[in-house]
Amino acid sequence: MWDRVQKQKKLHPVAKEMEDTTMYLVLAISFVTIALNFLMRSRNQQFKNLPPSPFALPIIGHLHLMKQPIYQTIHNLSQKFGPIMSLRFGSRFVIIVNSPEAVEECFTKNDVILANRPPFCHGKYLNYNFTTMGAANYGDHWRNLRRIGNNEIFSPKRLNGFQELRKKEVGNLMKRVARVSGENAGKVELRSMILDLTFNIVMTMLAGKRYYGEDVSELEEALQFRDMMNQYGEFAKETHLGDLFPALSSIDYNGFVKRMKTLSKNMDLFLQRLLDEHRADRDRNTMINHLLTLQETQPQLYTDSIIKGLVMIDDVDFGFIDSMLRMGYG
Structure with missing residues:
Protein backbone atom coordinates (compact mmCIF):
# COMPACT_ATOMS: atom_id res chain seq x y z
CA MET A 1 0.00 0.00 0.00
CA TRP A 2 2.76 2.40 0.96
CA ASP A 3 4.65 1.60 -2.26
CA ARG A 4 1.56 2.48 -4.33
CA VAL A 5 1.19 5.86 -2.58
CA GLN A 6 4.86 6.64 -3.13
CA LYS A 7 4.54 5.74 -6.82
CA GLN A 8 1.53 8.08 -7.21
CA LYS A 9 3.52 10.89 -5.61
CA LYS A 10 6.35 10.32 -8.07
CA LEU A 11 3.92 10.50 -11.04
CA HIS A 12 2.16 13.59 -9.76
CA PRO A 13 4.71 16.13 -11.19
CA VAL A 14 4.40 14.52 -14.65
CA ALA A 15 0.62 14.75 -14.57
CA LYS A 16 0.87 18.36 -13.42
CA GLU A 17 3.23 19.16 -16.31
CA MET A 18 0.80 17.59 -18.80
CA GLU A 19 -2.04 19.59 -17.29
CA ASP A 20 -0.03 22.81 -17.60
CA THR A 21 0.84 22.01 -21.23
CA THR A 22 -2.82 21.41 -22.06
CA MET A 23 -3.82 24.70 -20.42
CA TYR A 24 -1.15 26.64 -22.36
CA LEU A 25 -2.23 24.97 -25.60
CA VAL A 26 -5.88 25.92 -25.04
CA LEU A 27 -4.86 29.50 -24.23
CA ALA A 28 -2.67 29.68 -27.37
CA ILE A 29 -5.47 28.39 -29.63
CA SER A 30 -7.93 30.82 -28.06
CA PHE A 31 -5.52 33.71 -28.54
CA VAL A 32 -4.90 32.81 -32.18
CA THR A 33 -8.65 32.48 -32.85
CA ILE A 34 -9.41 35.84 -31.23
CA ALA A 35 -6.53 37.49 -33.10
CA LEU A 36 -7.70 36.08 -36.45
CA ASN A 37 -11.26 37.23 -35.80
CA PHE A 38 -9.97 40.68 -34.93
CA LEU A 39 -7.88 40.83 -38.08
CA MET A 40 -10.79 39.69 -40.22
CA ARG A 41 -13.11 42.27 -38.66
CA SER A 42 -10.49 44.98 -39.17
CA ARG A 43 -10.14 43.91 -42.78
CA ASN A 44 -13.92 43.97 -43.22
CA GLN A 45 -14.04 47.53 -41.92
CA GLN A 46 -11.71 48.59 -44.75
CA PHE A 47 -14.51 47.80 -47.21
CA LYS A 48 -17.56 49.91 -46.47
CA ASN A 49 -21.04 49.37 -47.86
CA LEU A 50 -20.35 45.80 -48.94
CA PRO A 51 -23.16 43.91 -50.67
CA ALA A 115 -9.52 45.86 -64.89
CA ASN A 116 -6.78 44.60 -62.57
CA ARG A 117 -6.30 40.98 -61.56
CA PRO A 118 -5.09 39.49 -58.27
CA PRO A 119 -1.51 38.17 -58.45
CA PHE A 120 -2.35 34.46 -58.52
CA CYS A 121 0.31 31.91 -59.42
CA HIS A 122 -1.54 31.10 -62.67
CA GLY A 123 -0.62 34.57 -63.93
CA LYS A 124 2.96 34.26 -62.72
CA TYR A 125 3.85 30.85 -64.14
CA LEU A 126 1.42 30.33 -67.03
CA ASN A 127 1.14 33.90 -68.30
CA TYR A 128 4.75 35.03 -68.60
CA ASN A 129 4.85 36.69 -65.19
CA PHE A 130 1.60 38.65 -65.62
CA THR A 131 2.52 40.04 -69.07
CA THR A 132 -0.22 38.46 -71.23
CA MET A 133 -3.50 40.21 -71.99
CA GLY A 134 -5.36 37.88 -69.69
CA ALA A 135 -3.12 38.47 -66.66
CA ALA A 136 -1.56 41.94 -67.02
CA ASN A 137 -2.83 44.81 -64.88
CA TYR A 138 -4.33 47.86 -66.52
CA GLY A 139 -1.61 50.22 -67.77
CA ASP A 140 0.58 51.04 -70.77
CA HIS A 141 1.56 47.41 -71.36
CA TRP A 142 -2.04 46.18 -71.24
CA ARG A 143 -3.19 48.98 -73.57
CA ASN A 144 -0.46 48.02 -76.03
CA LEU A 145 -1.60 44.38 -75.95
CA ARG A 146 -5.19 45.44 -76.54
CA ARG A 147 -4.10 47.63 -79.46
CA ILE A 148 -2.24 44.70 -81.01
CA GLY A 149 -5.23 42.44 -80.50
CA ASN A 150 -7.73 44.90 -81.99
CA ASN A 151 -5.60 46.09 -84.92
CA GLU A 152 -3.38 43.16 -85.83
CA ILE A 153 -5.17 39.98 -84.77
CA PHE A 154 -8.92 40.49 -84.51
CA SER A 155 -9.43 43.30 -87.00
CA PRO A 156 -12.07 42.61 -89.72
CA LYS A 157 -9.42 42.84 -92.45
CA ARG A 158 -7.17 40.30 -90.74
CA LEU A 159 -10.02 37.89 -89.99
CA ASN A 160 -11.44 38.18 -93.50
CA GLY A 161 -8.05 37.10 -94.81
CA PHE A 162 -8.67 33.67 -93.26
CA GLN A 163 -12.23 33.27 -94.52
CA GLU A 164 -11.37 30.48 -96.96
CA LEU A 165 -9.54 28.63 -94.21
CA ARG A 166 -12.63 28.71 -92.01
CA LYS A 167 -14.84 27.53 -94.87
CA LYS A 168 -12.49 24.61 -95.47
CA GLU A 169 -12.53 23.56 -91.81
CA VAL A 170 -16.33 23.80 -91.64
CA GLY A 171 -16.53 21.68 -94.81
CA ASN A 172 -14.28 19.06 -93.21
CA LEU A 173 -16.55 19.06 -90.16
CA MET A 174 -19.69 18.51 -92.23
CA LYS A 175 -18.07 15.57 -94.04
CA ARG A 176 -17.05 14.08 -90.69
CA VAL A 177 -20.57 14.51 -89.28
CA ALA A 178 -22.08 12.83 -92.33
CA ARG A 179 -19.70 9.88 -92.10
CA VAL A 180 -20.13 9.37 -88.33
CA SER A 181 -23.90 9.74 -88.65
CA GLY A 182 -23.96 6.96 -91.25
CA GLU A 183 -21.84 4.69 -89.09
CA ASN A 184 -23.88 5.24 -85.90
CA ALA A 185 -27.47 5.25 -87.14
CA GLY A 186 -27.76 9.02 -87.08
CA LYS A 187 -26.20 9.55 -83.61
CA VAL A 188 -23.42 12.16 -83.52
CA GLU A 189 -21.63 13.62 -80.49
CA LEU A 190 -21.14 17.21 -81.67
CA ARG A 191 -19.48 18.80 -78.64
CA SER A 192 -16.05 17.26 -79.23
CA MET A 193 -16.29 17.93 -82.97
CA ILE A 194 -17.11 21.61 -82.44
CA LEU A 195 -14.17 21.94 -80.07
CA ASP A 196 -11.88 20.25 -82.60
CA LEU A 197 -13.15 22.66 -85.26
CA THR A 198 -12.53 25.68 -83.05
CA PHE A 199 -9.02 24.63 -82.05
CA ASN A 200 -8.11 23.83 -85.65
CA ILE A 201 -9.37 27.17 -86.96
CA VAL A 202 -7.48 29.09 -84.28
CA MET A 203 -4.23 27.16 -84.65
CA THR A 204 -4.34 27.24 -88.47
CA MET A 205 -4.81 31.01 -88.35
CA LEU A 206 -2.01 31.40 -85.81
CA ALA A 207 0.55 28.86 -86.99
CA GLY A 208 -0.84 27.07 -90.07
CA LYS A 209 -1.21 23.75 -88.19
CA ARG A 210 -4.05 21.36 -87.36
CA TYR A 211 -3.77 19.50 -84.07
CA TYR A 212 -7.28 18.02 -83.64
CA GLY A 213 -9.70 15.73 -85.40
CA GLU A 214 -8.75 13.81 -88.53
CA ASP A 215 -5.98 14.29 -91.10
CA VAL A 216 -3.42 15.51 -88.55
CA SER A 217 -0.04 15.47 -90.28
CA GLU A 218 2.33 16.04 -87.32
CA LEU A 219 0.85 13.59 -84.85
CA GLU A 220 3.59 13.72 -82.19
CA GLU A 221 3.51 17.51 -82.08
CA ALA A 222 -0.30 17.43 -82.01
CA LEU A 223 -0.33 15.02 -79.07
CA GLN A 224 2.08 17.27 -77.16
CA PHE A 225 -0.12 20.30 -77.82
CA ARG A 226 -3.28 18.48 -76.73
CA ASP A 227 -1.59 17.29 -73.56
CA MET A 228 -0.50 20.84 -72.68
CA MET A 229 -4.01 22.19 -73.28
CA ASN A 230 -5.46 19.43 -71.10
CA GLN A 231 -3.01 20.26 -68.32
CA TYR A 232 -3.83 23.94 -68.59
CA GLY A 233 -7.52 23.12 -68.35
CA GLU A 234 -6.87 21.07 -65.21
CA PHE A 235 -4.99 23.97 -63.61
CA ALA A 236 -7.93 26.24 -64.46
CA LYS A 237 -10.07 24.06 -62.17
CA GLU A 238 -7.61 24.23 -59.25
CA THR A 239 -6.53 26.99 -56.91
CA HIS A 240 -3.22 27.19 -55.12
CA LEU A 241 -3.72 27.46 -51.36
CA GLY A 242 -1.22 30.32 -51.23
CA ASP A 243 -3.48 32.40 -53.48
CA LEU A 244 -6.20 32.31 -50.84
CA PHE A 245 -4.00 32.10 -47.75
CA PRO A 246 -0.77 34.11 -48.31
CA ALA A 247 0.75 32.59 -45.16
CA LEU A 248 0.80 29.25 -47.01
CA SER A 249 2.32 30.59 -50.24
CA SER A 250 5.68 28.96 -49.50
CA ILE A 251 4.08 25.51 -49.15
CA ASP A 252 3.79 23.66 -52.45
CA TYR A 253 0.88 21.42 -51.51
CA ASN A 254 0.61 18.34 -53.76
CA GLY A 255 3.39 19.69 -56.01
CA PHE A 256 0.98 22.22 -57.56
CA VAL A 257 3.56 24.94 -58.26
CA LYS A 258 6.18 22.45 -59.42
CA ARG A 259 3.78 20.96 -61.98
CA MET A 260 2.77 24.43 -63.10
CA LYS A 261 6.42 25.45 -63.61
CA THR A 262 7.00 22.31 -65.69
CA LEU A 263 4.00 23.08 -67.88
CA SER A 264 5.15 26.70 -68.25
CA LYS A 265 8.59 25.56 -69.44
CA ASN A 266 7.13 23.05 -71.92
CA MET A 267 4.68 25.60 -73.33
CA ASP A 268 7.41 28.19 -73.76
CA LEU A 269 9.66 25.72 -75.60
CA PHE A 270 6.75 24.70 -77.83
CA LEU A 271 5.85 28.29 -78.71
CA GLN A 272 9.47 29.27 -79.28
CA ARG A 273 9.80 26.36 -81.70
CA LEU A 274 6.80 27.69 -83.63
CA LEU A 275 8.41 31.13 -83.85
CA ASP A 276 11.71 29.64 -85.06
CA GLU A 277 9.88 27.59 -87.73
CA HIS A 278 8.18 30.73 -89.01
CA ARG A 279 11.46 32.64 -89.11
CA ALA A 280 12.77 29.89 -91.42
CA ASP A 281 9.62 30.00 -93.57
CA ARG A 282 8.28 33.53 -94.00
CA ASP A 283 5.85 32.60 -96.80
CA ARG A 284 3.17 31.17 -94.52
CA ASN A 285 -0.02 33.20 -94.25
CA THR A 286 -0.28 33.07 -90.45
CA MET A 287 -0.69 35.45 -87.54
CA ILE A 288 2.76 34.53 -86.25
CA ASN A 289 4.42 35.58 -89.51
CA HIS A 290 2.46 38.82 -89.48
CA LEU A 291 3.60 39.57 -85.92
CA LEU A 292 7.21 38.68 -86.82
CA THR A 293 7.02 41.16 -89.70
CA LEU A 294 5.90 43.85 -87.27
CA GLN A 295 8.74 42.81 -84.96
CA GLU A 296 11.27 43.83 -87.62
CA THR A 297 10.09 47.46 -87.56
CA GLN A 298 9.01 47.71 -83.90
CA PRO A 299 11.11 45.19 -81.94
CA GLN A 300 10.40 46.81 -78.58
CA LEU A 301 6.64 46.37 -79.00
CA TYR A 302 6.73 42.89 -80.55
CA THR A 303 9.24 40.93 -78.51
CA ASP A 304 9.27 37.13 -78.66
CA SER A 305 7.66 37.00 -75.21
CA ILE A 306 4.80 39.26 -76.27
CA ILE A 307 4.19 37.25 -79.46
CA LYS A 308 4.28 33.96 -77.56
CA GLY A 309 1.93 35.42 -74.97
CA LEU A 310 -0.54 36.51 -77.67
CA VAL A 311 -0.44 33.07 -79.30
CA MET A 312 -0.75 31.30 -75.98
CA ILE A 313 -3.68 33.34 -74.70
CA ASP A 314 -5.67 32.54 -77.86
CA ASP A 315 -4.93 28.84 -77.40
CA VAL A 316 -5.56 28.56 -73.70
CA ASP A 317 -8.79 30.54 -73.84
CA PHE A 318 -10.21 27.66 -75.84
CA GLY A 319 -8.53 25.20 -73.51
CA PHE A 320 -10.35 26.92 -70.66
CA ILE A 321 -13.64 26.73 -72.58
CA ASP A 322 -13.01 23.02 -73.15
CA SER A 323 -12.42 22.56 -69.44
CA MET A 324 -15.60 24.43 -68.52
CA LEU A 325 -17.65 22.35 -70.95
CA ARG A 326 -16.29 19.15 -69.45
CA MET A 327 -17.26 20.44 -65.99
CA GLY A 328 -20.84 20.86 -67.16
CA TYR A 329 -21.09 24.58 -67.93
CA GLY A 330 -22.17 23.99 -71.50
Missing part, protein backbone atom coordinates in the same frame (compact mmCIF):
# COMPACT_ATOMS: atom_id res chain seq x y z
CA PRO A 52 -25.07 41.27 -48.66
CA SER A 53 -23.08 38.23 -47.63
CA PRO A 54 -23.75 34.79 -46.11
CA PHE A 55 -22.33 33.86 -42.73
CA ALA A 56 -18.55 33.42 -42.97
CA LEU A 57 -16.44 31.05 -40.93
CA PRO A 58 -13.17 32.26 -39.39
CA ILE A 59 -10.10 31.87 -41.59
CA ILE A 60 -11.76 30.04 -44.52
CA GLY A 61 -14.62 32.52 -45.03
CA HIS A 62 -17.19 31.11 -47.45
CA LEU A 63 -15.10 28.31 -48.92
CA HIS A 64 -17.25 25.74 -47.12
CA LEU A 65 -20.24 26.88 -49.19
CA MET A 66 -18.56 26.27 -52.57
CA LYS A 67 -19.92 22.91 -53.69
CA GLN A 68 -19.97 21.47 -57.21
CA PRO A 69 -21.29 22.55 -59.56
CA ILE A 70 -20.03 26.01 -58.59
CA TYR A 71 -22.27 27.91 -60.98
CA GLN A 72 -25.35 26.28 -59.41
CA THR A 73 -24.09 27.14 -55.91
CA ILE A 74 -23.57 30.78 -56.91
CA HIS A 75 -27.05 30.86 -58.45
CA ASN A 76 -28.65 29.48 -55.28
CA LEU A 77 -26.83 32.04 -53.13
CA SER A 78 -27.86 34.89 -55.43
CA GLN A 79 -31.50 33.80 -55.08
CA LYS A 80 -31.17 34.34 -51.34
CA PHE A 81 -28.81 37.33 -51.09
CA GLY A 82 -29.55 39.18 -54.30
CA PRO A 83 -27.87 39.65 -57.71
CA ILE A 84 -24.84 41.38 -56.14
CA MET A 85 -23.25 39.80 -53.09
CA SER A 86 -19.86 39.63 -51.37
CA LEU A 87 -17.96 36.49 -50.45
CA ARG A 88 -14.63 35.81 -48.83
CA PHE A 89 -12.37 32.96 -49.97
CA GLY A 90 -9.68 32.75 -47.33
CA SER A 91 -8.16 36.24 -47.27
CA ARG A 92 -9.60 37.16 -50.71
CA PHE A 93 -12.73 39.26 -50.92
CA VAL A 94 -14.92 38.56 -53.93
CA ILE A 95 -17.91 40.43 -55.33
CA ILE A 96 -20.34 38.20 -57.23
CA VAL A 97 -22.35 39.98 -59.93
CA ASN A 98 -25.28 37.94 -61.21
CA SER A 99 -27.31 40.62 -62.98
CA PRO A 100 -27.00 41.55 -66.69
CA GLU A 101 -27.56 45.23 -65.90
CA ALA A 102 -24.87 45.25 -63.19
CA VAL A 103 -22.44 43.33 -65.40
CA GLU A 104 -22.95 45.88 -68.18
CA GLU A 105 -22.19 48.68 -65.74
CA CYS A 106 -19.03 46.87 -64.57
CA PHE A 107 -17.72 46.64 -68.13
CA THR A 108 -18.69 50.17 -69.21
CA LYS A 109 -18.70 52.76 -66.42
CA ASN A 110 -16.32 50.92 -64.10
CA ASP A 111 -14.18 48.92 -66.52
CA VAL A 112 -10.90 50.64 -65.53
CA ILE A 113 -11.59 50.20 -61.82
CA LEU A 114 -12.24 46.48 -62.28
